[in-house]
Amino acid sequence: MKKKWSAWLSVPLVLALVLTACGPQDDAKETGGGGTEERPEELVIWENDEDIQVKHTQKMAKKFEEETGIKVKVVAFKQDDQQQKLSLDGPAGKGADLVTWPHDNNGEAVLKGLIQPLDVDEEVTSAFTEPSIQAMSVDGELYGLPRVTENVALFYNKDILAEAPESYEDLVAFAKDFTDPKKKQYGFLFEGENFYFNYFLFDTMGGYIFKDDGNGTDTEDIGLNSDGAVKGMEKLKELYDAKLIPVNLKADNLNGLFKEGKVGAVISGPWAVRDYQAAGVDFGVVPMPTVDGKQPNTFAGVKGLYLSSYSEHPYWATELMKFLTSKDALKERFEDTGEIPPVKELLEDPVIKDDKIVSAFAQQSEHTVPMPNVPEMHQVWEPMNHAATFVAQGKQSPQKALDSAVKLINDKIKAQQQ
Amino acid sequence: MEPHRQPATIRKRKWNATKTAVLLSVLSMGLGQWYNRQWIKGSLFLILQFSYVVVFYDIFNMGLWGIVTLGEKPFRDNSILLMAEGLIAIFLILFGLLFYGLNIRDAYQVGRLREQGLRSPGIWASFRAVTDKGFPYLILFPSFLFLVFVVIYPLLFMMLIAFTNYDLYHSPPAKLVDWVGVDNFTALFQLDLWRNSFVNVFSWTVVWTLVATTVQFALGLILAVLINQKRVRGKRFFRTVLILPWAVPPFITIITWAALFNDDFGFINQMLSTLGIGAIPWLTDAFWTKAALLLIQFWLGFPFNMALCTGVLQSISSEMYEAAEVDGASAFDQFRSITLPMVLYATAPLLIVQYAGNFNNFNVIYLFNQGGPAVPESTAGGSDILISWVYKLMFDISKFNYAAAISIIIAIIVMSLAAYQFTRTRSFKEEDMIQ
Numbered sequence: 001m002k003k004k005w006s007a008w009l010s011v012p013l014v015l016a017l018v019l020t021a022c023g024p025q026d027d028a029k030e031t032g033g034g035g036t037e038e039r040p041e042e043l044v045i046w047e048n049d050e051d052i053q054v055k056h057t058q059k060m061a062k063k064f065e066e067e068t069g070i071k072v073k074v075v076a077f078k079q080d081d082q083q084q085k086l087s088l089d090g091p092a093g094k095g096a097d098l099v100t101w102p103h104d105n106n107g108e109a110v111l112k113g114l115i116q117p118l119d120v121d122e123e124v125t126s127a128f129t130e131p132s133i134q135a136m137s138v139d140g141e142l143y144g145l146p147r148v149t150e151n152v153a154l155f156y157n158k159d160i161l162a163e164a165p166e167s168y169e170d171l172v173a174f175a176k177d178f179t180d181p182k183k184k185q186y187g188f189l190f191e192g193e194n195f196y197f198n199y200f201l202f203d204t205m206g207g208y209i210f211k212d213d214g215n216g217t218d219t220e221d222i223g224l225n226s227d228g229a230v231k232g233m234e235k236l237k238e239l240y241d242a243k244l245i246p247v248n249l250k251a252d253n254l255n256g257l258f259k260e261g262k263v264g265a266v267i268s269g270p271w272a273v274r275d276y277q278a279a280g281v282d283f284g285v286v287p288m289p290t291v292d293g294k295q296p297n298t299f300a301g302v303k304g305l306y307l308s309s310y311s312e313h314p315y316w317a318t319e320l321m322k323f324l325t326s327k328d329a330l331k332e333r334f335e336d337t338g339e340i341p342p343v344k345e346l347l348e349d350p351v352i353k354d355d356k357i358v359s360a361f362a363q364q365s366e367h368t369v370p371m372p373n374v375p376e377m378h379q380v381w382e383p384m385n386h387a388a389t390f391v392a393q394g395k396q397s398p399q400k401a402l403d404s405a406v407k408l409i410n411d412k413i414k415a416q417q418q
Numbered sequence: 419m420e421p422h423r424q425p426a427t428i429r430k431r432k433w434n435a436t437k438t439a440v441l442l443s444v445l446s447m448g449l450g451q452w453y454n455r456q457w458i459k460g461s462l463f464l465i466l467q468f469s470y471v472v473v474f475y476d477i478f479n480m481g482l483w484g485i486v487t488l489g490e491k492p493f494r495d496n497s498i499l500l501m502a503e504g505l506i507a508i509f510l511i512l513f514g515l516l517f518y519g520l521n522i523r524d525a526y527q528v529g530r531l532r533e534q535g536l537r538s539p540g541i542w543a544s545f546r547a548v549t550d551k552g553f554p555y556l557i558l559f560p561s562f563l564f565l566v567f568v569v570i571y572p573l574l575f576m577m578l579i580a581f582t583n584y585d586l587y588h589s590p591p592a593k594l595v596d597w598v599g600v601d602n603f604t605a606l607f608q609l610d611l612w613r614n615s616f617v618n619v620f621s622w623t624v625v626w627t628l629v630a631t632t633v634q635f636a637l638g639l640i641l642a643v644l645i646n647q648k649r650v651r652g653k654r655f656f657r658t659v660l661i662l663p664w665a666v667p668p669f670i671t672i673i674t675w676a677a678l679f680n681d682d683f684g685f686i687n688q689m690l691s692t693l694g695i696g697a698i699p700w701l702t703d704a705f706w707t708k709a710a711l712l713l714i715q716f717w718l719g720f721p722f723n724m725a726l727c728t729g730v731l732q733s734i735s736s737e738m739y740e741a742a743e744v745d746g747a748s749a750f751d752q753f754r755s756i757t758l759p760m761v762l763y764a765t766a767p768l769l770i771v772q773y774a775g776n777f778n779n780f781n782v783i784y785l786f787n788q789g790g791p792a793v794p795e796s797t798a799g800g801s802d803i804l805i806s807w808v809y810k811l812m813f814d815i816s817k818f819n820y821a822a823a824i825s826i827i828i829a830i831i832v833m834s835l836a837a838y839q840f841t842r843t844r845s846f847k848e849e850d851m852i853q
Contacts, residue, residue, distance in 0.1 A: 091496050091591055113493065113592020246682045248702050253683050309493075309591070375586055378814060386792035393702060396794055404795050411610050412797075416815035417587065418605060 037315040042071040045098040045320070046086075048079040048303075056336040057324070064323050070316060079303070086114050090310035097317035098324075100147070103135035103302040106373040110138045115306040116314065117141045124322060132342035135302035135370035139216045144304035145325040147333065149342040151300045152197065153364045154286050155276065156265040157258070164265065164286040168296075171265060171289050175244045178264055189254050190267035192236055192245045193392055195384035196371075197267055200288055200296035202232035203369065209380060210372055219376040222409060224384065225402035233391055233398035235291075240392040247392045258283075270340070270361055285360040287367070300368035302342060334358075340365060379412035436529030443525035447518060450525030454532060458541040463521055474510055481507025488582070489594045497595035501578055505571065580822035586815075602823040611811060615798040622708070623803040627777045630715040635769060637716055638723025639761060643753065645724075646731045657728070664721035672785040675714050676701075679786075702791050704800025711801055715782055719772070723765075730764045731757070770839045774832045778805045804828055 047057045054076045061072035077085065079101045089095045099115070109115050125133055125142065132146035156164040160178070165171040175187025191197040202208075206228025211221035223229060239245050246253075255272060257263050259279035267288070276283055288296050305324060311317045323329060330341035331351065340362055346352060347362045371377060387405035390396040396404070435453075443450030447467040451460030485504020489495025528538045539547070549556070580602055582588075584595045606612070645656050663671065678685045679700040687697040700710045734756065742752045762769075780803075783789055789802035789810060798807045805828060812821035 087589070087591065088499075091493075091499070108586060111586060111592065112589045248681055253680070256683075375816070378816075382814065386794075389702075389792050390794050401794075408795075408797065412815055415609055415611055415817065416585075418609075418817075 037313060039068075040070060040313040040316055042073055043098070043313060043317055043320055044073045044075060044096040045305075045324075046075050046077045046082050046096040046100065048100055049076040050337075052337045053339075056333050059336075060324055060329055060332070064320055067323075068316075068319070070320075072320060083109055083112075083114060086308060086310075087112060090114065090308060093310070095308050095310045097308055097311040097313060098305050098321055099308055100303060100305050103144075103146075103304060104371045104373050104377060106136070106138050106143060106306075107375045107377070109306065110141075110143060111375060113309055115143050116309045116311075117143055118145070118307060118318060118321075119314075120145070120318065120322065127327065127343055127345065128325075129342045129344055129347070129366065131300050131365075131368050131370045132302045132304075135300065135373060136304050138373060144306040145321050146302045146304045146342045147325055147330060148303040148339040149300050149365050149368070150270060150302075150340070151298045151361060151365050151368045152267050152269045152288075153298075153360045154265055154288055155258070155268055155272070155283050156286065157261060157263060158282045158284055159261060160264045164284065165289055167293070168289045168291040172239070172244070174264060175239075176242060179244050181243060181246060183262075184257065185262050186246075186257065187244065187264045188266070189245055189249065189257065189263050191249060191251060191254060192239060193248070193385055193388040195381055195388070196299055198232075198236055198388055199369075200267075200298050201235045201291065202229050203298075204291040204294050204296040205229070205231035205235065207232050210374070210376070212372070217372055217374045217376075219374060219413060222406050224380070224409070225399070225406045229402055230398050233387070233402055236388060237391050237398055240394075245392075248389075270338070270358075273357060285357045287360055287364040295367050297367050297369045298364060300365065300370045302370055303339075376413045376416070379409050379416060383408040383412075434529075435532050436526060439525040439529035439532075440522055443522045447521045450522070451528070454525060454528040454538045456528065456538050456541070456544070459524075459544055466517070470514055474507075477503065477510065478507050481505075488596055489590075492594055493591050495594065496590040497582075498584065498590055501582075501595075502575060505575060505578070509566065509571070576822050577826060579819055580826050582819055584819045585817045598819075602819045603827075606820055606823055611797045615793075615796045615807070618796070619798045619802055619804055619807050622801070623777065626708075626712070626779075626803055627773055630712055630719065630779075631769070631773045631776045633712070634716050634719030635723045635765075635772070637720040638725075639727045639758075641720065642724045642727035642731055643757060646728065657724075660724055661721045663717050664725075668718055668781060669785065671718065672714065672782055675710075676786050679710050701787050704791055704793060707787050707791060707801045711782060711786055714786060715776070715779070718782065719776075723772075726765055726768060727761050730761045733764075734760050767840065770836050773839070774836050777803075777832055778828065779803070780805050780809065784809075 045057065045061070047054050054074060058074045061074050064070065064072055075096065082099045082101050083105055086095050086099055101109075106115075120142065124145070128146055129149070132149050133142070136142055136144040136146055154164060161174070165174060171188050178187035179185065202224070207226055207230075208223035208228075211218040211223065240247065254263075254266060254268075255275060258266050258268075259276060259281055261281060273285075288298060290296070305321045307314060307317055307321065327343055327345060330343055331346055331349065333339060334341055334346070334351065338358070340352070340358060341347075342365065347365070352358050352362050372380075383405040387396075387401040390401045391398055395401075439450040439453050441450075442453050446464065448460040448462070448464035451457075451463055454460075480500070481503040484495070484497075484500025485508070487500075488497040489500050532538060581597055581599060582595045583598045583601075587593065588595050641660060644650070645653055645660075650656070679687075681687060681697060681699055681701050684700070686700070691697055698706055700706050738756050739752055742756060747755070783801060783803050783806045787799070787801060789799035789806045791800050793800050797811055802810070804824075808821060808824045808828075812818070812824070
């Protein structure tokens with residue numbers, strides 16, 4: 001006996017080798033399938049840690065309990081950190097059944113095996129807008145249901161522009177008249193060196209990020225230096241050549257100028273509305289102006305609910321998810337939080353139609369492309385932002401800038417998958 | 419057994435009590451002590467050993483299995499957590515071995531005592547010996563433990579990551595992580611992403627380190643000497659004002675500086691325009707960004723050096739200066755032959771620490787302009803130093819294993835340079851400069 005201990009303690013290396021035969025006892029549980037699943041006592045949902053959002057979800061959780069008798073525990077937790085937390089808490093059995101985050105993380109979450117595909121009917125999914133369901137899907141599989149969609153639109157200062165120009169061309173023409181950098185006065189501004197904001201120009205001229213044939217994204221096929229994309233970049237270059245937008249313009253400068261009433265129009269998102277209102281600017285919001293007579297697509301950011309791989313009650317968790325993303329629940333959510341629901345019927349609802357600002361975003365939301373949710377998308381942002389910067393600074397021609405950006409994106413994707 | 423009394427030459431060849439005690443102790447803790455008739459101590463040792471094994475059995479079992487295999491089944495085994503557990507198990511084993519060694523040593527020493535015909539010390543005597551002789555160790559033990567788990571543990575963990583394939587495509591729970599030996603280090607040098615930028619980044623890193631540190635030290639020294647002059651009034655006021663940049667959290671000041679340096683809307687360019695010099699592209703031109711960064715680092719770094727040099731200046735005896743004046747040395751001569759050598763002698767180690775710190779000064783570089791401005795055809799920004807570039811690149815592409823590997827390489831570079839400097843500084847030579 002004692003001899004054994006000493007072997008234990010004095011020869012850890014040998015022991016390590018011996019122990020490779022030991023290790024954990026396998027106790028993997030088989031999770032029950034669909035409708036036969038027992039009713040759980042309690043489901044856990046992680047909600048983003050904004051007060052109004054948490055309050056709304058708590059209210060809904062009570063309603064769900066009245067209907068089904070299942071308690072729902074709502075835990076407030078920053079959405080950007082939920083993935084990390086789930087990968088640690090899930091295996092320890094402390095995870096949630098439902099989690100939430102912006103859709104561009106979905107590719108990674110699926111790769112890591114944190115969320116599982118949903119089992120829902122066509123009639124559930126058909127209520128949502130096409131881009132939002134696309135945002136919730138990875139490789140043609142549906143992993144979540146959308147709750148909120150977010151996109152940019154055109155804000156215009158009513159003191160400077162009596163009404164918003166219908167077309168981008170008119171807007172640029174106005175900007176050429178009105179802009180005077182010496183007086184810090186600009187006709188039309190947006191963060192031109194930020195791919196999130198300048199994407200609409202690439203899109204309308206026929207550029208694309210990754211080829212997507214509807215059931216999966218082909219990251220080998222990048223269309224950011226295609227003829228269309230180059231045309232888009234040339235449109236951007238015109239703005240900088242005419243000194244309509246200052247080089248290296250960042251959000252805080254743009255917001256500052258708009259709030260001082262020195263800018264005719266800006267491209268921005270719903271997150272800026274309260275800020276501008278608080279500054280006392282008399283502004284209106286309209287959908288994006290047409291470029292070359294076409295309504296341009298902007299990026300959509302969709303926030304959804306996802307079913308954790310660690311959930312022991314996938315059936316009931318899915319029921320809860322359906323409940324929280326139902327038409328009535330999302331209508332109430334809009335009233336509580338002001339977040340625009342990606343539900344076709346609600347976008348036509350008077351509650352949104354009658355709100356001039358919200359309806360502008362809602363109308364534009366039907367012309368959106370969800371940001372690709374593949375992990376390779378992370379490699380696109382920086383090179384594309386920089387390409388715009390080099391064009392703005394006159395360091396590179398649009399073709400050259402985009403060619404090297406695409407080369408860089410390809411190199412980085414290669415390194416990522418190495 | 420009777421205690422032996424024999425000449426040393428014979429004792430070496432004969433089997434004796436000491437060897438028996440040691441051997442028994444090697445077999446199990448406490449046996450040697452029993453043999454030495456230290457019943458209580460022996461029993462305590464035995465209980466300690468027994469509880470150690472029983473309490474930590476699971477950790478050893480899981481941890482050692484985990485760190486060797488890094489898991490065998492996805493979803494059930496989380497490789498990264500297993501690695502962490504394995505590291506803890508190894509630490510615990512090392513602690514165990516330490517005590518085991520102490521127990522053998524104890525058996526040996528008491529055995530020797532018995533050979534000399536002395537009685538083995540009783541339990542109280544042993545206890546007193548521990549509290550008296552071992553007092554410093556007893557007191558230091560908690561902080562040592564803390565140090566091991568707060569400093570050494572994360573460092574080792576990071577180093578282990580460098581030898582795995584931990585990245586986005588090998589992330590728990592869906593995937594297992596595996597040991598890949600030194601593959602990361604070889605793969606690193608085959609990455610295309612390095613080629614076009616490494617030389618530029620490395621040379622700027624060296625320039626940045628040398629210029630920023632040297633100037634911040636020189637500025638601090640000059641200001642300290644100036645304020646230290648007898649004729650200067652209001653020493654306290656000046657010192658307080660000049661210490662301020664050090665007193666404000668650098669995070670806040672760097673971001674504030676970034677706003678002041680803004681090309682179009684920053685206060686500095688507005689001032690320059692008013693003076694008729696014209697705006698300077700601080701954030702959009704690589705050269706000017708570097709210049710601005712150096713200025714900010716001087717500003718952030720000089721107060722500490724000023725405080726440091728002020729302290730050293732106080733300790734230089736005034737007799738030296740008086741003697742120098744009698745010899746007809748000018749103020750500059752005095753500075754060159756008395757002040758400078760004295761200050762350098764006393765501050766050399768801290769100066770080296772500052773060089774190493776600036777080599778990896780992520781905060782200033784990243785917060786000021788995120789390593790920008792962007793440079794065409796390059797993955798590194800115009801003002802990126804090694805550490806900020808690697809951070810951006812590796813976390814962009816989620817290659818945690820590469821990030822860890824590069825951290826090791828950078829650490830080796832910095833440590834070897836610092837070690838070389840340390841051995842060369844005069845403070846390590848036996849010279850008695852300051853009485």
